[in-house]
Amino acid sequence: MAYVIEMLDITKTFPGIKANDKVTLQVEQGSIHALLGENGAGKSTLMSILFGLYSPDSGSIKVRGKDVRITNPNIANALGIGMVHQHFKLVHNFTVTENIILGLEPKSGLVIDRKKAAARVREISELYGLKVDPEAKIEDISVGMQQRVEILKMLYRDAEILIFDEPTAVLTPQEIHELMGIMRRLVKEGKTILLITHKLKEIKEAADYCTVLRRGRLIGTVPVAETTEQQMAEMMVGREVSFHVEKAPANPGPTLLTIEHINVRNAKGLLGVKDLSLEVRAGEILGICGIDGNGQTELIRAITGLATVESGKILNKGKDITSLPIKERTGLGLGHIPEDRHKHGLILDFRLDENFVVHSFDHAPFSHAGILDFKAIRSNADRLIAEFDVRCGQGGATPVRSMSGGNQQKAIVAREIDQSPDVLIVAQPTRGLDVGAIEYIHRRLVAERDKGKGILLISLELDEILDVSDRIAVIYGGEIVGMVNAAETNENELGLMMAGSVRKVS
């Protein structure tokens, strides 16, 4: 068996943490090899070592059977290792071709030979079925397309081993599907792919082998075809995981949140939400599914007060909140777990205890007559950290920026649920989180529902919507085009409605 990459007994220690503890990874030539692990399990560290960003404390690396020392990314490139980063590194006002040749420009005399470059890009693009227009500007093409440009960049540099760092985090379901096709095509042409992810479904769909890490240690490498998702999840988390959200049938009470015929403009000044009406009742979870960019963001912003409503009404327990400031909406029992946890959900440079009180710092018990009560703020943090199992190095004093994504999200969930709002607007609560954290957050949401709260869940993950919601509304082009009971629908029906080809409002 020919291994193209062998990382043997790699150990890497950072201050206070062993990020990799004698990890061995062997990748076969021409396979898709997944690297699975929770946030902070050491996947990124291992890949950074392979890519020359870190040097290991001990252990050795072999590429195509030869011992190598990769001390910087240029050496990795020379060995044919390329990395498609999670956050693309593209120049936005350059064309696709210009981005790809950046740093390796083919020249004729003193000028760049664009024609030759574009022809080469087109050739590679067709070989692997990437369907990228070499003349398009980056700012004009979709996120999925931009990712293909990143892939093309690697191929243009003759990379044989491609590392994909959580490539699906930013893609729509359709784009994910297409990416899987592209990866298979790449492998067919003799490339080797290392896929970093924590999405089991994608591993099952695309990968040949899967190496699982947990807390910096190697748990094992398994052939994907012979392993179930359940088994992989257990290896990753270290205990049994239930994918299915355990919940009793909903017992809906009176209507809490009423949205009547609202119109909301988006960032471009166009109507992002058109004449939309919805009701959320006590004791139910109403899921909103749809393809990204169909008005979800505008809807959330309108309900929570981050955007103004053009026309229409929003009522919370019968009280008109359409034009109230955010603070008053919060005071009337509206909680919000925002879509973008770094932009809105957290003040990253604040400490954890300060982040817990961003809504409530200005009244008792956290302040008296304008003076902060740090004792109360700290004990509040200790309580929430214990109750919601937020993992943080220094308790309430932990800088939030240094926490993992999953724990940042848990902190937000803790803060919002703890305020005990009657209506909770939950947007993308599990994006980028690992199975364990997802399971936990889903359980908490159902628990809140069972306490008689009304929850509006907006998510791009169809599985999440189907698992957690009681009723499902489908949003398309800023309108609700479908309203179904979660128990009586399936992925196919929702998919058709999300694409706008079927309407069903019962």
Add this chain to the structure above:
Amino acid sequence: MNTRSKLFVPLVAILLGFVLGAAILIATHRSPIDMFYAMLQSVSGKNLRADTFNPRYIGEFVVQSMPIMLTGLSVGFAFRTGLFNIGAEGQLMMGSIAAVGAGLWIQAPPVIHVILVLLAAMLAGGIWGAIPGYFKARFNVHEVVVTIMLNYVALFLNNWAIVEVFKSVDRIKTPPIPPTALLKSDLLAQLTNGSRLNWGFIPVLLSILVYWFIIEKTTFGFSLRAVGFNKDGAQYAGMKVNRNIVSSMVIAGAFAGLAGAVITVGTFSFGRALPAAEGYGFDGIAVALVGGNAAIGVFFSGLLFGMLKAAQPLMQSQGIPKEIASIIQASIVLFIAMKLGIEYLMKKLKPRKAVTEEVES
């Protein structure tokens, strides 16, 4: 960043600044020892060469430090809310005009008169700071542009007021402000052998205390810091972002306005027409930057830059060009701006140390 590097980076930057200044002196065949003697003398009053002691130097050193601490607080306060206040100079000048007005036109008993003068100066500076704050909040006009332009408006308003409003005879100085309105102190002047040291240090120290208290202890400071770190996050949490921007600029302006009063009724006893801005505002930026926008940091960096200012005449008298002090000041700011580079160096040095320790043990 942890507290250790918060302290470490400025200290390294200051050290490098002095090393650079000394290196330039050596390169131009002058003795850096003379420079350090001059600096020591300006802080302690002790002349090591002639073995004499003159406390007047200490007084002048404090006098130089007071206004730039206040403009440092002004810049730092705005910065904590994410605003760059280049306008401390103008706010200071408005404060100075108001101080002259309150000094000449109001009649009140000694202590009360001074307090009224200081309050008037703070009010004027606050209003001058509110203007860019309002434009930023309402129309999203960048505060750097507005504050720079208002500096010129304030300078020419000052020079016009000295002549037209306060009826200056020589077109440079206003008539003397009555002693009830002055921070002057015979006692302090006597103690420091006739320096211009005055009661101004009391409002300055109070300001540092107030700054610390507002930023660290109050709900208002909490929301200001939240806005400074993440505007969107603060808005999401229901904080009034625009109101915070205006309030922050008003308070920043008040600190600078107070500096104007400390100069006019403390260092001097009359209003002055100026050919050009005196640079207190820019010194304030340097002080805030080196002091890490923290109250205690501004206090110490204010002393540092006050020393550099006060040492200049002494350096000149010993044959050291006084510009070297400005070079040191500028290079400290430059090294602070290279914060990331210094932190990177720290990191590079650290593991090596760890390795050697291991070898030793």
